[in-house]
Amino acid sequence: MYVVATPIGNLGDITMRAIETLKLVDAIAAEDTRHSTGLLSHLGISKKLIAVHEHNEQQSAQQLLQRIQQGEHIALITDAGTPGISDPGAVVVDVLRAHGVKVVPIPGPSAVVTALSVAGIVENGFMFVGFLPASAAQRRKKLESLQALTTTLVFYEAPHRIMECMESLVEVLGGERRITIARELTKTFETIHRCYLHEASAWLAADSNQQRGEFVLVVEAPLPQPAVEVNQAAERVLRLLLDALPLKQAAKLAADITGAKKNALYEMALKIKNS
Numbered sequence: 001m002y003v004v005a006t007p008i009g010n011l012g013d014i015t016m017r018a019i020e021t022l023k024l025v026d027a028i029a030a031e032d033t034r035h036s037t038g039l040l041s042h043l044g045i046s047k048k049l050i051a052v053h054e055h056n057e058q059q060s061a062q063q064l065l066q067r068i069q070q071g072e073h074i075a076l077i078t079d080a081g082t083p084g085i086s087d088p089g090a091v092v093v094d095v096l097r098a099h100g101v102k103v104v105p106i107p108g109p110s111a112v113v114t115a116l117s118v119a120g121i122v123e124n125g126f127m128f129v130g131f132l133p134a135s136a137a138q139r140r141k142k143l144e145s146l147q148a149l150t151t152t153l154v155f156y157e158a159p160h161r162i163m164e165c166m167e168s169l170v171e172v173l174g175g176e177r178r179i180t181i182a183r184e185l186t187k188t189f190e191t192i193h194r195c196y197l198h199e200a201s202a203w204l205a206a207d208s209n210q211q212r213g214e215f216v217l218v219v220e221a222p223l224p225q226p227a228v229e230v231n232q233a234a235e236r237v238l239r240l241l242l243d244a245l246p247l248k249q250a251a252k253l254a255a256d257i258t259g260a261k262k263n264a265l266y267e268m269a270l271k272i273k274n275s
Contacts, residue, residue: 001068001096002075003089005082005108009186011042015108019043026072029064031079031088039077052076057088061095068101075106082110086130086156112154115182115216118192119152124221126152132165139165143172144248148270150221157215166201169219173197178220184213230268234260238269247273 002021007013022028022045030036033049040047052060064074076083076092083089093103112128129146132139132155146153157165169179175198183191191210195203197219204210230238237258241250251269255262 001064001093001101001103002073002106003083003093003103004075004077004106005110006039006077006080007186008080008109008111008114009184009190011039013109013186014039014043015106018106018108019045021106022047022075022077024073025075027067027074029060029074029076029092031077031083035079036077050074052092053088057091058095061092064092065096065099065101068096069099080109080111082108085110085112085128109186111156111182111185111214111216114185115180115192115218116152116154118182119180119194119218119220121152121218121220124151126154126218128154131156131158132168134161136164136168139168140172143168147172150224152221153219155215155217155219157217159212159215162211162215163201163204165217166197166204169217170197170201173219174222175199177222180218180220181210182216182218183210185216187213189213230260230264231258234258234265235268238265239272242269242272 002025004018004021005015006018022040022043025047027048027050028036028040029050029052031053033051036049050060050063052064068074076089078087078089081087084093097103116126127146127149132142155165175196177197178194179197179200180192180194181200181204183189189209193203193210234254238250238254241254245253247269248266251266252262254260254265
């Protein structure tokens, strides 16, 4: 099995090795066979296509396993980019490797790496999150689980949810982090814009065209904050509230009661919960 990366937009980004692999295999497993037909036609390649998408991946994995065990060589592609990265492919690879099949990566375009390369991130590494949940409550819950991380966060987002996503990012992560908004990467209307999170919604709202296409959002790690002392009285109130309330609510209420800094109480609450 060959896991083949294909262009995320500009067809010129396909590698020579990817073209040769697609020419030599017996069949190609594709996320959307109609979409992939266009790419293969552009490359002058005609092969049997097997549909492998999110709704049939487990079943298709068994079919591909049988074909490979019968001596065939198969290439796996998605609509754009590298298979298995927020796209079908990971299940297929897992099943095949579990049965001893050799899986060969044919590297190439990746929206994650493409966006990071122009974001100017110089430290702290990054964590690829992918798509956030569509539900506002679940999206907030997911972001809260990432809030304390001191590393760059990379998200994918669809055009119809970009404004809601941006509101959630500001609400949970705060507005002082920098974000790189990478839209329609490698395509005709590619846009790469860097600003602070509190500025992002207004920038998107100012031009509806900037709300179209596929997005990669690179949210930088929070800047280190100087330590703020919490006096004993505030700590005592916080500990009492933590026995009855969720962490975030306890920190906010303790701040209202004592006048101590909410962020400092939140950090202390995290330490108390983890100890």
